[in-house]
Amino acid sequence: MHWIKVQDVGDERGAGEAVTVFRVAEAEIGQDLSRQLQSLLQVCFPGYPDRSYFKLPPHFRYVAMRSGVVAGQMGVELRVIRVADSVVRTFGVVDLCVGESERSRGLASMLLAEVTEFARACGMAFVILFADDDRLYARNGWARVRNRCSWVKIDNHTTLGLARQVDPGVMMVKAVGNRAWPVGDVDLLGHLF
Numbered sequence: 001m002h003w004i005k006v007q008d009v010g011d012e013r014g015a016g017e018a019v020t021v022f023r024v025a026e027a028e029i030g031q032d033l034s035r036q037l038q039s040l041l042q043v044c045f046p047g048y049p050d051r052s053y054f055k056l057p058p059h060f061r062y063v064a065m066r067s068g069v070v071a072g073q074m075g076v077e078l079r080v081i082r083v084a085d086s087v088v089r090t091f092g093v094v095d096l097c098v099g100e101s102e103r104s105r106g107l108a109s110m111l112l113a114e115v116t117e118f119a120r121a122c123g124m125a126f127v128i129l130f131a132d133d134d135r136l137y138a139r140n141g142w143a144r145v146r147n148r149c150s151w152v153k154i155d156n157h158t159t160l161g162l163a164r165q166v167d168p169g170v171m172m173v174k175a176v177g178n179r180a181w182p183v184g185d186v187d188l189l190g191h192l193f
């Protein structure tokens with residue numbers, strides 16, 4: 001497996017091993033890591049399906065490990081979307097979660113900082129996500145937007161149809177270039193993650 005180590009985080013508790021953050025391509029995730037990710041996702045999101053992704057696998061993930069155990073994870077979609085007439089390159093944050101014993105120490109914020117930096121390096125215009133609770137994201141530079149969106153409805157590996165021009169009420173964006181978030185209807189060109 002080809003892991004890219006992106007960060008070593010000192011252990012501020014002064015005991016045990018530090019957290020190491022890796023970026024890994026989804027296609028290269030093996031069974032053992034996949035099982036660990038699935039159990040973390042199922043603990044963090046009640047009702048999560050019996051697999052390591054909700055609708056479709058993300059393109060890559062950030063995985064935070066402590067002593068060989070997954071402490072947190074964040075999926076990332078590389079998603080080109082259309083807003084009105086403009087085509088916009090984005091990264092989309094999916095299923096960010098941190099194990100209960102690891103929370104409130106800035107781990108999720110650090111993963112968000114990593115994806116922001118990587119998005120900038122890759123020439124993305126925005127990092128987008130969908131969240132009811134905006135506390136973590138507002139603190140880390142995301143803003144709520146109310147554009148109407150269209151997306152492909154997928155449930156349990158089945159395409160159900162299209163949602164058209166609906167404000168999902170949960171979209172947030174962070175600019176990583178110098179472009180302002182455009183006005184107009186959003187075509188997500190895929191599922192809502």
Ligand SMILES: CC(C)(COP(=O)(O)OP(=O)(O)OC[C@H]1O[C@@H](n2cnc3c(N)ncnc32)[C@H](O)[C@@H]1OP(=O)(O)O)[C@@H](O)C(=O)NCCC(=O)NCCS
Pocket residue numbers: 044045095096097098099102103104105106107108109110130131132133134135136137
């Ligand atoms: C949300 C979550 C990833 C935060 O991880 P973390 O490493 O504790 O995050 P940070 O330490 O960087 O920031 C913590 C802050 O996030 C905010 N926060 C807590 N739960 C949150 C949630 N479910 N959604 C958004 N923000 C949240 C709080 O403001 C919190 O501050 P506090 O510790 O003073 O209460 C973690 O609580 C979690 O996995 N929750 C369950 C899964 C989930 O709801 N994920 C978000 C999906 S959109």
